[in-house]
Amino acid sequence: MAATLHDVARLAGVSIKTVSNVIHEYPHIRPATRARVEQAIAELGYTPNLTARSLRSGRTGAIALAVPELGLSYFAELAAAVIEAAEEAGVVVLVEQTGGDRDRELELLRSPRLKMTDGLIFSPLGMGQDDVDRLEVPYPLVVLGERIFDGPADHVTMRNVEAARAATEYLLASGRRRIAIIGAHEGEVIGSAGLRLRGYREALDAAGVAYDESIIGHTTLWHRSNGARCMRELLDRGAEFDAVFGLNDTLALGAMRVLQESGRRVPEDVAVVGFDDLDEAGYSIPSLTTVDPGQAWIARTAVSTLMERIADPDAAGPPRLLLADFRIVERESAPADRLAPAAVPTR
Template sequence: MAATLKDVALAAGVSIKTVSNVINDYQHIRADTKQRVMEAISELGYSPNLSARSLRSGRTGVIGLAVPELSLSYFAELADSIIKAAERRGLKVLIEQTGGDRAHELEILSSPRLQMTDGLLFSPLGMSNEDADHLNVSFPLVLLGERIFGGPTDHVTMSNVESARAATAHLLSKGCRRIAVVGAHEGEVIGSAGLRLRGYRQALEEAGVPFDPRLLGYTTLWHRSNGATSMRQLLESGVEFDAVFGLNDTLALGAMRVLQEAGRRIPDDVAVIGFDDLDEGRYSLPTLSTIDPGRDEIADTAVRVLQERITNREGNVPPREFEARFHVIERESSALPG
């Protein structure tokens, strides 16, 4: 049986509360008392019972992270960054997988199991802007991702439009004029696809390059196979293009594979850029140019903001929006003379 404050108090010949005070670094304790308590603690191998502590204090020191799936590399790397950021702030992370399913996401927002945590970092995929009301919850919540904007909570996201514009501008600067897109979503306005497509069109417009809807490859999911399928359809459609903007790296990698099978050289015949800066793109053949969306900054900001909300629960701070800084990363897949 684990030792409790009571055991330590008995061993040190002081009251329970004094031991508690020692543990919590209370100022006014005589040096020798402190000494005796410390010895008793280490002798009994005492360590505080966190359930009791959180019952009393209302805090658990654990935050929840809800993501679609860890087997999607982007979310695995995001979770990695978030766990590290949380560790720096003395927090643990409990991960919940939603499968990107709207019903499951809504369920998590009302699940009592979340009481085990002090707050939630929430990255929905199935919910959309009309569901924003569901984010009105009684616990601290920080929203991630690009599915919902202007909701009732703090929101940490990447600069989708600007960075997609930069990615497109990068391809344009290499002399490409017919830039295909892989991963577009029919009629979407917000959401990663909608926003990035908007950046794409802005860049075209700025460069005076006409927009050709035939260059858009639609695909709902963003797995590798979808990138491959979408690219196959573009090739079959016969539309001409000299570059591909994969709306994420996974799509771009799938598309690259099909391009190579079809005998197109990258970057000579077709330049390619992705989005996310997955580790994988660093080792593909060719290595994949991409957008670094500032994942560590997103993780750090999200955890910091959530912790602020947890610490200062009644503060009437209105919801805030944060956008991480991004970078264009040029690798082999777009390394044209320029």
């Protein structure tokens, strides 16, 4: 039979209360007493009853993370970073995959499975601004992403507009003027695609470069195959451009493959910049210049913010919008010091 708290107390020659104080790291215990209890725990192989502890404390020691799709490198890397930060905070993570489907996201917010956790880090994709009231939930919640703003929960996200503007300015500064977009969403205003397209347009306007719809590649999903398809469509219709801004790295890598297949040299003929700074971006040929939007900071901040709400839901104050810093990561696909304008007419 498994060792009990009573067994540990009997072997160590102390009270059950003293054993409990040692397990819970109560500071005012004599070193010799603590050593005897710890030795007894080791000898007996005693494991604390976490279920009973959670009933007493009202906490499970677990949090949930909901993302659209773990098959996308961004969300896989985000999940890994959240798990690492949670381990440092002493909790485990239960990961849910919603598929970016609104109904599944709404169902998750009401799911009884969340009773097994102390709070949720939630990255919606199907839900939108009209669903803001659905975030009024009876448990600690931190929202990620760019689908819902000004809600009743803490929101940790990236500076999409500013970062996309900086990426576009980076290409403009190198002399590129015909900068194609890969990954725009038709009619989107709020969301990653809409916000990044806004930053792109702001940079063009500031530089006096006209916006040209003919070099905007639209898609729905942000998979590598969609980036490749967008690029083929631009080339098939004879679009003229000397640079490409993929609205995420996965799109940019798909587009870059098609450029190379078509005989375009990267970066000599077409410079390419992505967004996300995925691990694989550093290993493509050529390696991908990209925007690091602060993913590691987002993961750590989401966990620490959620843990604050779990510790004291009432004392943490009103909902907060927490924004990550970003930086341009210069690599071979668009090296600023060696780019020269390609021979493409401006309009």
